[in-house]
Amino acid sequence: MLVVMQQGATEEQIEHVIDRLVDLGFDVHRSTGLIHTVLGGVGGKYDFDVAVFEVMEGVKEAHRIVSPYKLASRGFRPGGTIVQVGPLAIGGDAVVVMAGPCSVENRDQIEQCAELAARTGARVIRGGAFKPRSSPYEFQGLGAEGLQMLRAAADRHGLLVVSEVMDQTQIPLLAEYADIVQVGARNMQNFNLLRELGKQSKPVLLKRGIAASIEELLLSAEYILAGGNYNVILCERGIRTFETYTRNTLDLSAIPVVKKLSHLPIVADPSHGTGRRDIVAPMARAAVAAGADGLMIEVHPDPDRALSDGAQSVRPEQFEELMHQLQAIALAVGRTL
Numbered sequence: 001m002l003v004v005m006q007q008g009a010t011e012e013q014i015e016h017v018i019d020r021l022v023d024l025g026f027d028v029h030r031s032t033g034l035i036h037t038v039l040g041g042v043g044g045k046y047d048f049d050v051a052v053f054e055v056m057e058g059v060k061e062a063h064r065i066v067s068p069y070k071l072a073s074r075g076f077r078p079g080g081t082i083v084q085v086g087p088l089a090i091g092g093d094a095v096v097v098m099a100g101p102c103s104v105e106n107r108d109q110i111e112q113c114a115e116l117a118a119r120t121g122a123r124v125i126r127g128g129a130f131k132p133r134s135s136p137y138e139f140q141g142l143g144a145e146g147l148q149m150l151r152a153a154a155d156r157h158g159l160l161v162v163s164e165v166m167d168q169t170q171i172p173l174l175a176e177y178a179d180i181v182q183v184g185a186r187n188m189q190n191f192n193l194l195r196e197l198g199k200q201s202k203p204v205l206l207k208r209g210i211a212a213s214i215e216e217l218l219l220s221a222e223y224i225l226a227g228g229n230y231n232v233i234l235c236e237r238g239i240r241t242f243e244t245y246t247r248n249t250l251d252l253s254a255i256p257v258v259k260k261l262s263h264l265p266i267v268a269d270p271s272h273g274t275g276r277r278d279i280v281a282p283m284a285r286a287a288v289a290a291g292a293d294g295l296m297i298e299v300h301p302d303p304d305r306a307l308s309d310g311a312q313s314v315r316p317e318q319f320e321e322l323m324h325q326l327q328a329i330a331l332a333v334g335r336t337l
């Protein structure tokens, strides 16, 4: 903890800050410069709000040196984490592709997606059975029936399953049918849900909230890790900005930033990140080049008739071509696909 006092701060103000730092368990080192007094706090707690110091009388600025998350930080596991999902390693050399429709719609649709995914080298099939839709009048998903279809198609083609959980009551059902449980962007800060997911062992794919900072994403991951579940995969899926051409702005810089700050694997979702199938492929290629451990891509056999997210779902032939391109890019950055 570092507190820089204002020019002319009184001895009383300085002592007051020192007292607060000591209260929090810090060992305080005081340096008196020509203009500013700087207070360095070593050790101590970190479950406090830095703003408390920023607004104290006589304080110019205050900075936390240690990150507010502990288990999610790179320092906790400098070598990085590989999340093992059955035979699949996420966070290792291989870039893992998770592909499938936005929503599970019917048996035929999911079968076609599973066949395509398996044939082209994807390892995980995605598909929502519980859908967080912006409007209550839109298709809400097939629920348990959708999960059964997804599981059956995955098993026929040797794929793993990722599907979204919307609240705690659905965890047992998801745990029964899926290999990876997805927490959607809208639920990234549903702390009760995160806590419950921390108490069970299924790997969790945690998507970044539409208005969440990288630090908030890592703090949400911390909730799951703190419960004892270390199988967390992060997902950059775009954030809301002032740009209107794309549905979201895919923050590719979050990938190397997360790699630096955290040991957790991170995948990119260029489908929700762009909202447009015509630019999913270039952003997918860029994400692999930027160091993503995997991709989540929406693909649909007939996207113009999809019940959700058709505009951002690539056609099967586009997906196939993309998978070929990704092999070369993965190789160029020392990975495999």
Ligand code: PEP
Residues within 6 Å of the ligand: 102, 128, 132, 183, 184, 185, 186, 207, 237, 272
């Ligand atoms: C999805 O994966 O279909 C989804 C709803 O994603 P997000 O939570 O990122 O919007």
Ligand code: MN
Residues within 6 Å of the ligand: 102, 103, 272, 298, 308, 309
């Ligand atoms: Mn979707």
